[in-house]
Amino acid sequence: MKRKKTQVGVPTIERIVRYCRYLERLYYVEKRDVISSAEIGEALGLKPTQVRKDLSYFGEIGKRGVGYSVEELYFHLMGILPCPKDCRLFKIALFGVGRLGKALLDYEMFSKRGIDIVAVFDKNRQKVGKTINGRYIYHIDEVETVLRAQNVSIAIICVPAAEAQSVIDRIVGSGVIKGILNFAPVDLTVPKDILVSNMDISAELEKLIYFIREKEYGQPLSV
């Protein structure tokens, strides 16, 4: 099997996810038949050429002079993205049942997309053994056993920043985890064959404020 040199880049995949969401609404709610790259671009704040380039990576889906069939395009993109079909293949565990962890456990969008969290861990013995949203809470000491038994491949980290790295080390030690979604505001050190996606809320806010200030005052500060 020949390895293609030109893989599709990260920004494109991020936009594919957004196209997919937009088309979902167009298909189920607005019941549109066809859509143009110009209109998609308008809705998502992108240039039409950007939209067409992205879509062209996955084949010729549109009709020239007409546009894209909403149904065809939607199911085509759904086939490219992993969910919900493959989410059962990639089982997910959540670490840290604080407020954020609890919020994620019944996050509407997860269940809607077929994303299911199969195991939950905490280090607090008071929480261990209870169930939350139908999931049994394991103690962090059981991590190796449970992750292997359930064949979990993705970990969501919602523990405090100070504990994140030690939790990660134990998770990585289990040898089954392939990807980590990290909500703790620290940079984790992991073996480089494991993918990490950081969702750093306060970092995002700081970034936002930086650019607001830059826009307001022309210059961020004395540069």
Added chain:
Amino acid sequence: MKRKKTQVGVPTIERIVRYCRYLERLYYVEKRDVISSAEIGEALGLKPTQVRKDLSYFGEIGKRGVGYSVEELYFHLMGILPCPKDCRLFKIALFGVGRLGKALLDYEMFSKRGIDIVAVFDKNRQKVGKTINGRYIYHIDEVETVLRAQNVSIAIICVPAAEAQSVIDRIVGSGVIKGILNFAPVDLTVPKDILVSNMDISAELEKLIYFIREKEYGQPLSV
């Protein structure tokens, strides 16, 4: 005043936030005196040249042959980033007191960074009038009055996807909001002078799974 052509890019600012966090620990916890770009890069998974290039945008802070003074660099970067000094300038309101909204209201990292949410809104009359973590919950109908009175400039959106756009329209109507941090999994339509930062949790997970699959199986799907 001359407008510089080369503004610092988004990826650089994202890394500056990370340097800042790392240096904070180095300064207060590990009490290091100097640090090299190589070591910073090691800790954050970046090449030393990347670190130096980023830092050089904001002046010559290091000493050749020696490295960077942790103290000097830390406070220098703190000066570039908006928090916590400017967070009072940029007041924040939160919309939607569901599980996620509640989680954010006492997110440790916010208070630690001086980020303070000054007003909270919900459309549920049962919640309105109560206080949560010391913040009075306003009804969404009061949005114009409260935002103007408090001079709020940033909105955090934690309402369900279906309601996000209508909430946004009202917020934008108030005329004081300059930036939005959006947790609802939809693409919002806003006037282009307003900055939007999306934190789409399920999109991030889908992206992660896509790239895990690509890595595992060489190709994401039949492309």
Added chain:
DNA sequence: GCTTGTGAACGATTTCACAGCC
């Protein structure tokens, strides 16, 4: 010796320009 700062080279991503098709 060692480490920073930076123009130049390289690589990735976006945008343009236009051919191809309905």
Added chain:
DNA sequence: GGCTGTGAAATCGTTCACAAGC
């Protein structure tokens, strides 16, 4: 006329190579 698909050009971001300074 309209809209897509795509190579080429432009832009943006990262990495290299090396000069400058401790």
